[in-house]
Amino acid sequence: MLQMRNVKKDGLGGMRMDGSDARGRASSTRMLAALDLFSVERPVISAMDIGAELSLPRATTYRHLKTLCEAGLLLRLGNSDFCLGPRIVQLDRQIQLSDPLIAASRAPMVECLRTQGWDGMLLCSFVRDFVLCTHQEVRPGSEIQLKRARGIPFPMFHGPASLIIAAHLPIGRVRELYIRALEEDGASARALGPDWDSARKRLRAIKQRGFVVSQNEFQTGMTGVSAPIFDSKHGIVGSVSAVLGPAVTGQDEAKMGRGILDCARTITDRLEKRIG
Known part of the structure; x- marks a missing residue:
């Protein structure tokens, strides 16, 4: 049987997210916002600068960066510098072809x-x-x-x-x-x-x-x-x-x-x- 988790009915009988889902979406949005910081003029950014510009705690910053690196969307350079990752090249080719x-x-x-x-x-x-x-x-x-x-x-x-x-x-x-x-x-x-x-x-x-x-x-x-x-x-x-x-x-x-x-x-x- 299909079970729906973390969902509650609103007063009109519709569905709405509970607090945990809303927090999860906000966290994902802030994680992906790190990608917007990179540009041609700024290809490499430190973890400290990323955290500061996104107003994130140090632990949260590194957790998000770890996830993005595992997905190939970022590449770690040395101890704490990051650039856009090779998975983006793969996705770009896929877009061009399909x-x-x-x-x-x-x-x-x-x-x-x-x-x-x-x-x-x-x-x-x-x-x-x-x-x-x-x-x-x-x-x-x-x-x-x-x-x-x-x-x-x-x-x-x-x-x-x-x-x-x-x-x-x-x-x-x-x-x-x-x-x-x-x-x-x-x-x-x-x-x-x-x-x-x-x-x-x-x-x-x-x-x-x-x-x-x-x-x-x-x-x-x-x-x-x-x-x-x-x-x-x-x-x-x-x-x-x-x-x-x-x-x-x-x-x-x-x-x-x-x-x-x-x-x-x-x-x-x-x-x-x-x-x-």
């Missing part, structure tokens, strides 16, 4: 480069409070070099790849992200609008248009256009973007918009078939 969104997007992106004459394309996903490039394609013979390459995060409210995703998030979630962006790094949020009412109106206009075109936001001298990708329940899962070298006219923008929307719809259809 991720449903990348698999659904690769062929349509290549076809669009061939038929539309665009220089490059980017596939992006929404991750917590930023947008991450997960795949890119460059047209054979193109001389451009995409600086916002795979694995590089985009600010939530800067650039077409991010804005088209933000426009399709639930209104409460995007408001929370906007207010946080204002508090932490106001530049990109204020570029969307000086206050929430202004930002909401612009996001509504973006959603109604269906795509976003911008100049010099992917990188200097480049025009970018982005459209949303949805899952089978019409939830936003990411965006696909085209990049073109010289600035385009309004008429060319409309053509790019139609092309990127067709590409996004094709990816959405292929994704739905893959995941049912």
